[in-house]
Amino acid sequence: MPYIDVRDVCVRHGKNETLRQAGFDAERGEIVSFIGPSGSGKTTFLRTLIGLQPVWRGQMGVDGRIVDMAAPASARILREQAAIVFQQYGLFGHMSVLRNLTLAPTVVAKRSRRDAEHEARALLERLGLANKADVLPADLSGGQKQRVAIARALMLRPTLLLLDEPTSALDPHKVRDVGVLLRDLAQDGMTIVQVSHAMNVVSSLSDRIVLLEDGQVRAVGKGRGCAAQLPDIAAFMNTHGGDAAADPAGLRPDPDH
C-alpha cells in the first residue's frame, strides 16, 4: 500500500465543481508535482491535503491509516502529519525569524523555548540562514523568506511537506537551490507535494507528476523521466516553457558557485 493514497476528492464552490474525483498516490520519500493550467485546481487540491479546504467527498490514506477527508475531525489528523509552505510564505511580520520557527513548538507542542531555539538555529544553519535568526521577515530577500517558511514548516517535523509554487518568486539560481533542498529532504524520507509552474524544476525533480485539468486528474506520470513518456504531460510541459526531457543534472550545483 502506498504511503500516501488520496482518492476521489470532490470540492465544490457553490455549483462549480472545482475538483472532481481527484486522486494520486506516493511512496515515502517521493516528490510529487501538481501541474496544469491556471484555475485547474492545483492550489485547491493541495489545500485539501492539510484540511484547509473543505471537501465534499474524499479519503486519504496516510501510512495505511484511512482518513475521511469530509469529516470535520479530519483536519486535525491531517495536520499531525503535514506542513505547508504558502505561496506568499505567510511569515509573521511582527516576530523575528527565530520566533516564527519556535512559535508552534513552544506554544502548541509545549517544548521548552531553549530546546526549540536550539533546533531552530540548527535548521537555519543548515539552510544557510544562520545570521538571520534575529531579523524581522521584512528584512529578508524573497529567497530567504522562502527558506524561512520551509524551516518553519520543518519545525513541525512533518512526514508530508506541501508547497504551493515554491519557485514562482525566485530567480533561476535560487530555484535550483530549492530543488537541491527538496531533494535532500526527500532523501531523508519526507514525502513532498508541490504545485509548480517551473517545468524544468518539475521534470528534473519529480518522482510523480499529476496533471490537473479542469478539476480532474488528466494524467499521472511515475518515476524519473516520466515527463517525457506521457504524451499529455509532455505536451503540457512543452507548451508551458519547459522541456519534458530536461536533464535531471540541472540540479547539480553550479560549478562557479
Added chain:
Amino acid sequence: MIAFSHYDIALLFQAMVRTVELSLGGGVLGIAGAIILTALRLSDMRGMLPLRILAVVYVQTIRRIPFIVTLYIVFFCAGMMGLDVSATVVAIGSIGLIAAAYLCEILHGGVKTVPVEQVEAALVLNLPLWARWRYVIGPQAMSAVVPPAIGYLVLFIKDTALASQIGVVELSQAGVILSNRGLPSAQVFCMVLLLYFAISYPLTCLSRLLEKRIAVH
C-alpha cells in the same frame, strides 16, 4: 411620548436646529480657515516664512487643547474685549477655530499625497497655478481629503454638546431643561440621543461610502 407637550416638542426642535447651526456654522468657518491656513503652509514665497511658521504652530497647538477650554477662552476673551455677542456666536467661533486646525491638517496631508511627478508634469505643461490646482492637484487630493474631513465633522457634531456649558440651548441642554420641567428623564434622554444619532449617522454612512468608493478607484 404623550407626556411631551407642544412646547416641549418645539423646544427640542429649536435645540436640534441650534445643534445643526453650530455644526454647520463651525464647519463652514473651519473650511474657510483651513483653506487659508493650508495656503499659508504651502506658500513658498520667502517673505511668507513667519506666517508659515505661525500657521504650523497654530495647527499643532490648538488641536491639543480640549474644546471646552477653547470655548471658555473665547467666551471670556469676548467678554473682556467688551464684544456683545451671543453665546451661540461664541460657540460657532470656537468650533470654527478648532475645525480650521483639524481640517488644515487633513487638507495639507491630502495635498501631500499627490505625487511630486504629477505636479512637475503639470508645471512642464506650463499650466498656470489655478489650472494646476483645478485639474491636477485638486482632483487627486480630493480622495484623501473628503472622507476624513466628513469623518472629522461627524466627530465634532457630538462635541457641540459642550456649548451648553456657556449657556447655548442646544440639544443636550434641551434635554436637561425638559427633565427639569418634570418630564420623565429616561424618555427625554433617549429622545435626545436619538436626535443626535439622526444627525450623525447619515453623515457617518456618507463618509464610509465615499471612502469605499475611493478605495475601489
Added chain:
Amino acid sequence: MTGLDFHPVFTRLLFLLGGVGVTVLIAGLAFVFGLLLAVGLAVLRFENQGTWRRLSRSYSTALTNTPQLSQIFAVFYCLPLMGVMVSPFLSVVIGMTLNAAAYLADILGAGMARVPAVYHEVALTLGLNRRQTYLRVILPYAGRTMFPALANHFQIMILGSAMASIFGVEDLTGRAYDIGSTTFRVLEVMLVTGGLYALLSFALTGVFSLFRRTMERMV
C-alpha cells in the same frame, strides 16, 4: 479692555498641575478598560457572522454617533437609579470606558481585517488554537499597524476627559474652573490650562514615538 493678570494663577500653579495627574489618570483608566472591552467586541465581530457580530457593530454605531457627554450623563444618573452609588470620578471613568470601547473596537476591527488572511491559515497549520492565534499572531501583528490610531485615540481621550469637570471632578479643567471662580481670573487660568494641555499632548506624542521606536528595536 482691562489687562490680563496672571499672578493669582501662578500662585495656585501647583494645585493646577496636580490636575494634570487626574486628567491622565481618568484617560488612562478609561483607555485600558476600554481596550479590554474593545478586544472582546472586535473578536466577537471577527469570529461570528450572525447576531453577535451585529450586536458588536451596533454597540459601536450607537456610541460613536451620540455625544460622550450625554453618555457620561446617562451613567451619572442611571447608576444611582439602579441603586449603585459611585463617585463622579468613577461615573466619568465608566462613561468614558464605554465610549472608548466603541471607538477602539472599530480601530481593532479595522486592524484585524488588515492582518493578511494567510496568517489565519498558517496558524491553523501550525496547530495553534483560536486563543493562541489571537494572542500570539493576530493581536500583536494588528497592534503594530494600529499603534498610531490607538495613540491618536488616547490623545482624543485626554481632550475628552475635560468633560469630567462638568461633573465636579477635580481634573485639570475642573481645577482651572475652581481657580477661576475664586480669583475671577477665568481667562488667565484657562489660557494657562490650555497651554498645559498642549504641553501634555506634545509630551505624550514624544513618549509614544519613543515607545514605538523601542518596540521596533526590541524584536
